[in-house]
Amino acid sequence: MFFSIFRDIKIAFQNFYRNIGLFLVTIIIIILALFSINLLIVLNILTNASIDVIKKKIDISVYFKPETSQDQVFSIKSRLEVLPEVENVQFLQKKDALLWFQKKHKDDPKILEALQELDDNPLGDSLIIQAKKIKDYKTILNILDERQYKNFIYDKDFGDYENFIDQLNLSSNKAQQITLIISIIFIFIGILVIFNTVKITIHTRREEIGIMKLVGATNWFIKIPFILETIICGIFAFSFCIILFYPFLYIIQPLISGFLEDYNFNIVSYFNRHFLQIFGWQFVFIVILSIISSILAIKKYLKV
Amino acid sequence: MILFKNVTKIYSSNSTALKNINLHIEPGEFVSIVGQSGAGKTTLIKLLIAEEKATEGEIIIGGWNITNIFEQEIPTLRRQIGVVFQDFKLLPKKTVFENVAFALEVIGASSQKIKKIIPQVLKIVGLEEKANYFPEYLSGGEKQRVVIARSLSHRPKLLIADEPTGNLDSINVQEIINLLLKINQFKTTVVLVTHNREIVNTLKKRVITLDRGIIVGDQSKGRYVI
Ligand SMILES: Nc1ncnc2c1ncn2[C@@H]1O[C@H](COP(=O)(O)OP(=O)(O)O)[C@@H](O)[C@H]1O
Ligand SMILES: [Mg+2]
Numbered sequence: 001m002f003f004s005i006f007r008d009i010k011i012a013f014q015n016f017y018r019n020i021g022l023f024l025v026t027i028i029i030i031i032l033a034l035f036s037i038n039l040l041i042v043l044n045i046l047t048n049a050s051i052d053v054i055k056k057k058i059d060i061s062v063y064f065k066p067e068t069s070q071d072q073v074f075s076i077k078s079r080l081e082v083l084p085e086v087e088n089v090q091f092l093q094k095k096d097a098l099l100w101f102q103k104k105h106k107d108d109p110k111i112l113e114a115l116q117e118l119d120d121n122p123l124g125d126s127l128i129i130q131a132k133k134i135k136d137y138k139t140i141l142n143i144l145d146e147r148q149y150k151n152f153i154y155d156k157d158f159g160d161y162e163n164f165i166d167q168l169n170l171s172s173n174k175a176q177q178i179t180l181i182i183s184i185i186f187i188f189i190g191i192l193v194i195f196n197t198v199k200i201t202i203h204t205r206r207e208e209i210g211i212m213k214l215v216g217a218t219n220w221f222i223k224i225p226f227i228l229e230t231i232i233c234g235i236f237a238f239s240f241c242i243i244l245f246y247p248f249l250y251i252i253q254p255l256i257s258g259f260l261e262d263y264n265f266n267i268v269s270y271f272n273r274h275f276l277q278i279f280g281w282q283f284v285f286i287v288i289l290s291i292i293s294s295i296l297a298i299k300k301y302l303k304v
Numbered sequence: 305m306i307l308f309k310n311v312t313k314i315y316s317s318n319s320t321a322l323k324n325i326n327l328h329i330e331p332g333e334f335v336s337i338v339g340q341s342g343a344g345k346t347t348l349i350k351l352l353i354a355e356e357k358a359t360e361g362e363i364i365i366g367g368w369n370i371t372n373i374f375e376q377e378i379p380t381l382r383r384q385i386g387v388v389f390q391d392f393k394l395l396p397k398k399t400v401f402e403n404v405a406f407a408l409e410v411i412g413a414s415s416q417k418i419k420k421i422i423p424q425v426l427k428i429v430g431l432e433e434k435a436n437y438f439p440e441y442l443s444g445g446e447k448q449r450v451v452i453a454r455s456l457s458h459r460p461k462l463l464i465a466d467e468p469t470g471n472l473d474s475i476n477v478q479e480i481i482n483l484l485l486k487i488n489q490f491k492t493t494v495v496l497v498t499h500n501r502e503i504v505n506t507l508k509k510r511v512i513t514l515d516r517g518i519i520v521g522d523q524s525k526g527r528y529v530i
Contacts (some may be wrong), residue, residue: 007415020399211393215407216355216382216456 010226016236020200023233029197030237031244033190034282038245041278044179045134053263057128058165060140063097063155066123073125073208076149080129085136090128097126103289104157123154134165135285139154191289198230198293202301209301219302223295230294234286242279246271275277305331305462305493306352311361313347313517321347323517325361329495331461334488336504337497338528339514345497346515349466352495353385354378366461371503383411386455386463386492391472392447394439394454395405400449401435404454411458425453445476452483466497477503501528 016023017053064073078091092100098121105111115122131137141158146148202209205226212222249268270276314320321344329335337345350356351363354373362371369383394403401422408418426432429449439447448468455463465484469477477510481496481503488494498504504511504527511526512519521529 007409015397161407208395208397210412211395212406213379214382214387214393215410216379216384217410218376218379221379221410264418 003047005231008224008228012232014223014231015225016229019205019229022204022228024192026201026230026233027237027240028195028287029193030234030286031241033194034238034241034286035185035245037183037190037282038241038278040179040183042249042252042267044176044183045267046174046259047172047179049260049263049265051168051175051258051264053260054168055134055165056263057135058130058134060129060131060137060144060158061100061145061158062127062129062156063154064152066094066120066122066124066243068124068152070125072152074128077127080127080140080143083140085131085133085139087130087132089130092126092128093123094123094125097121097123100128102170134169194289195293195296198290199297201230202226202294202297206301210300213302222302223252223298226298227294228289230290231287234290235283238279238286305329305333305366306495307362307364309352309362309364311351311358311363313344313351313356313360313501320391321517322351325517325519326511327347327519329440329493331493332488332491334485334497334507336507336509336511336526337408337495337514338504338511340499342516343360343514344517345514346466349387349464349495349497352462352464353387379410383458384453384460384462386458386460388448388451388455388463388465388468390467392439392444392451394447394450396439399436399438400431400450400453401444402424403439403450404457407457413458413471421457422453425457428486429453443476444472446478448472448476448480452480452487460492462493462495464495466498467499468496469498469500469503481507496528504528 052085073091079101080086080089098115102112102115102124129140131140137158144153144156171217246268248270253267256265306327307404309323311325311327312320313322337348338352339345339478347356351358352365354370358371362369364370365381366384368381370377373381385404394404398406404422405418406423408421413421422435423432426435429452430452431446431449432444432453434442439450442450442530448471452468468484472480474488477500484494484496485507496503510524511528513521513526513529
């Protein structure tokens with residue numbers, strides 16, 4: 001039987017082509033199911049991306065005393081950069097640092113007033129530090145308190161982010177839970193619908209199965225082409241879903257850019273980068289589902 | 305070739321299809337089974353191809369006692385029997401060639417062998433020109449000839465035809481019967497179920513008459529009596 005696998009595949013393609021009208025419903029159903037799943041994936045990616053956007057806005061601003069030389073600041077910068085917790089360090093010149101400071105405290109009129117009263121810019125050059133992970137900020141703050149740094153630092157601010165970060169993590173967890181539950185429901189409904197469609201397709205071909213049995217075909221001899229045909233259906237629908245999904249991504253890309261503003265996020269290239277992760281398991285899933293659903297559906301008609 | 309020993313088939317308490325049938329058909333015979341509708345003819349055929357199991361008695365085909373045949377052995381049995389039914393039973397999405405090829409693929413024939421045999425059997429039934437037609441483009445008589453070609457292709461020792469001419473007009477009927485006779489000449493045992501009086505009377509072969517599940521006649525050069 002295994003020697004004839006090529007013949008089986010050839011015949012399965014032939015049957016697929018000749019029964020395309022019958023398989024159309026199955027294909028459309030699978031496309032719809034996959035499309036909904038991918039829609040949920042997009043939703044999940046966007047949730048994570050927007051949380052990322054917020055996290056990216058978090059940083060530690062370190063304002064040095066005006067008497068600190070640029071060389072000193074740079075040497076501190078390079079020392080910070082090698083820390084495992086640090087994602088990147090940005091250097092700001094004196095006057096940019098003032099602008100940055102004003103921007104950061106734009107909701108705090110008292111501080112702005114105080115600044116205005118001073119004729120001189122009280123700030124020296126500054127560094128803006130971003131950590132790899134939210135929890136790394138604490139470590140970095142502790143390091144900055146060490147004497148080798150502390151003496152040069154005029155002020156550093158890390159707002160009261162902590163509270164905010166906790167909330168952010170909480171709601172991102174919640175969002176993930178909700179998408180997970182919706183995904184499970186969708187997958188479950190998808191499986192049921194695909195099972196039923198395959199069942200109906202095979203039901204309409206029950207007479208063929210009877211004829212095959214009549215000429216002495218064994219159950220596996222009958223089953224294999226049916227299973228292969230369902231797999232072809234599944235793969236066909238899968239490919240078609242991808243072909244439809246990319247234009248869809250291109251269409252929503254401008255909307256996403258608008259939504260995530262200055263955060264440079266491209267959904268299309270995200271899908272390109274994670275192509276195998278996203279579509280690989282869908283492929284495996286669809287193939288397995290095709291096999292199981294066709295085997296279960298055909299079982300009934302193989303008796304006698 | 306075929307031996308029925310006290311075979312009874314009861315479908316349900318109010319439907320007894322065959323009662324205590326004793327029957328012996330020799331290899332190479334041509335036997336017609338006649339009887340009115342509901343007499344039990346199709347049931348007899350179904351027992352032969354193990355589509356139904358006898359309620360009582362024993363059935364032996366070619367020395368093989370199939371009374372309690374295992375599910376997995378049924379394909380082996382059917383590969384040795386050619387079956388022709390009234391309703392043609394062709395695979396609709398396969399061409400004439402592929403329909404016949406299917407029976408050969410089932411027995412594991414190589415594709416070279418298939419390519420060699422099919423033109424031969426299609427020639428026997430006079431359809432070599434229509435090898436690439438789909439069943440829907442064939443007439444009833446042609447369809448039935450494809451079925452016969454299919455049941456011939458694997459050289460069965462037994463060919464069973466259940467009212468093969470039931471859906472055909474008289475010219476086609478004669479063609480089919482001639483084919484069956486030709487097959488019989490190649491030493492294949494033929495069992496023909498029919499209620500066509502004319503056919504039976506011109507055949508001048510053995511006739512078994514069934515009536516309400518009982519054999520009421522068995523003549524070696526029989527006529528249609530009921
Ligand atoms: N699957 C079945 N279940 C119940 N009764 C059946 C079944 N098949 C046939 N019968 C009954 O058995 C009897 C013989 O039927 P059948 O063998 O088909 O007769 P024939 O082929 O001679 O017309 C009929 O009375 C019919 O109603
Ligand atoms: Mg009948």
